[in-house]
Amino acid sequence: MLNYLIRRVGYGVLILIGVNLFTFILFFTVNTPDDMARLNIGGKRVTQEQIEKWKTERGYDKPLYWNEREQGSARATNTVFWDRSVSLFALNFGRSDAQNAIDIGHEIRVRMGVSLQLAVPLFILQVIASVAFALLLVFFRHSRIDFWGVVLCVLMLSISSLFYIIVGQLMFSRMLHLVPMSGWAGGLDAVKFLMLPLGLCLLSRLGGEARLYRAMFLEEIGKDYVRTARAKGLSETVVLFRHVLKNALIPIITSAGSYLPYVFLGSLVFESFFGIPGLGAFVIEAITGQDFAIVRSMVFLGAVLYIASNVLIDLAYTWADPRVRLT
């Protein structure tokens, strides 16, 4: 087990190095800092002095990989690569490219808390709702309920999440005045701002997830142990909940686990539509403001979370199925 964890973390570091190299080459070699400066300052006539000033303010005027003018180890450390790429491994994100140069690390810590308030309940409710709906369809399999349930699923997964948001805001905020349109407040007040995005996000993902789980359950139901359980005289409910559900846990973990990185990163669309100041909204602001430092930091953070959640999923497998051994 320990061996396995060490190996996984080691491979994770390798992958992070790859991600870092890729982003660095993309952001600093394919396009030079001069190009970024020109785009960031904007306007048609950008003088060379303005560009130099912009670069000096953000520390992009250093050599990229190797500083000839320095002595000893500073030759490697006093470079853009060290400042902007290697230091990410110490979770030192630096400052943003925008005029006010905010501390990205601090911002991420504050905003992640907000994102989690939406994402954690969402994650739990989503698994419960999809599994429950799928079990319902499986319980009534080969009947009208099953048929129309699947038709509903296919219809729901053919609708873009943007439509759910716009119609939901129109109905619940503008017409019925049940919840505020968008915005945010700390503490318990957050509940009334969270209800609508939570419900809509659940709805937008339900179709695809429930259909997937239904197929998994039906696959399990065809197996021998289910026939044995029925032959013993167990009721259909017991068969479904005690036997099928337990054995279908592995694919459920795989499917639900793919959402795990996004629990921490937040939902881009939902957060920005509802004005929730989480990480997702942070990314959108960075993209529209063309703040490359934030985008780079978030790419790194996303990769870290992805690797961590994959290790978590593997650990969950051993919990769900004792036959799985991590070696």
Place this chain on the structure above:
Amino acid sequence: MMAPRFVLLWTDTVLWAMVAVLVWYGWRVKINPNLRANWLKVLRDPAALCAGIVLALFALVTLLDSVHFRRALVPAAGAPAGTPTFYATTTESLLDALLARQIEMRETNYSKPLATLGLNKEAFERDGKPVHDYPRLRFGGAHLSDPATQWAGDLRERIGLGAAAGLAVAIAITLFVAAALRTRHGTMRIALRDIAADRTHLPLRAGLLTVTVICVLGGAVAALMNHYHVFGTDRTGNDVLYQALKSVRTAFVIGTLATVATLPFAVVLGVLAGYFKGWVDEAIQYLYTTLTSVPNVLLIAACVLMVQVFLDKHPEMFETGSERADLKIFLLCVILGLTGWATLCRLVRGETLKLRELDFVQAATAFGVSHARIMARHIAPNVMHLVLITTVLSFSDLILYEAVLTYVGVGVDPSMNSFGGMINLARSEMSRDPLVWWSFAAAFGFMVTLVLAANLFADGVRDAFDPRARSFRPRLRRSLPV
């Protein structure tokens, strides 16, 4: 009338190349009994058949919108005979030429679907006196002398005529199909009866019903669209129906090009990894794990931002605004391809690992066939069903993804019509008073139809081509065919 100059945009080139590949594939299907049996299985699924008809209609719109040209300008009156012809600066497509009337019918502001009056009150002169009232639209219902009394009757008449014409076309198609079935079913009367009772080889009843619905709706819309704005107009008075039709191409381009762009990497690297195993496998696995470890939207956003910098630096790569927008969507597809090949690559690798141990590959190795030839002749054709399934499955996902990406600000150019752009605008329109819902509704209707059709078709293809996927599609128990 002088010949226009045809313009081949980047995406046009790829789309027509894809049509050529499809024709070639159709020929392969015709001569290969296995493939033909599988495709027949797809067509025997009523949902897939109907979805296929709807998709074909959207594909037709896309292809009409993919023939671009620049009109030749009429030379000045006194010009000498040898002057070269000049061409218009705007690029048009065949669809634009067909919908010239809709482009011309430009109002000044919002108007409701089928309206004759504007949405907002304006100050204008009526009979020489200044008034503040809802203005008459310049084109919508302009042929009516007194809209208040004639409007409903005119609409009823046009819808009735259009729908009747559509129905006539549908009946003609049904008779044609029945005539084609005449030899198999005996007489035409029997063929018609069998179609009505759903006793045909293919689910023709469902297919012909779809055709009928399309014809009737299309006929009614066609009868109305030259005199009214069927889906209203947007803020600058442009016809929303026209925008929705133009958006179909954008959705199609993203849906097809982005998957096609993944294929070279996914298939080549997947086969290599599975065939050679060892360090090649390790390296390729490392490559795709690295790619998947970055959340997709972030990766795409990073690449698109870099492309924007690149385009700003190289203005010489495009002549007109539409060429710039086209290059941008082309590069977006390339980015989606470069970042999205991991899933298919993993599948192909797994399949290749299995295939390379099978007897026919072992025999080829024993005969001394080269690695390259084994991979090209024996392995690649046997992973093609995975490629096909993944391509059709990801089509609908990508169309939905385009809307999100455009909303995030890393999607298609704002000057290009797209469903994402329409939704984006609708967001602000939905908070206006009075509510402007028609742009949103049009985008919703077109997009759901397209994505739903794509999903149903993809399900049919997966059921037919994936030997392992067990079909768990619920079916209502039908009475047994007599």
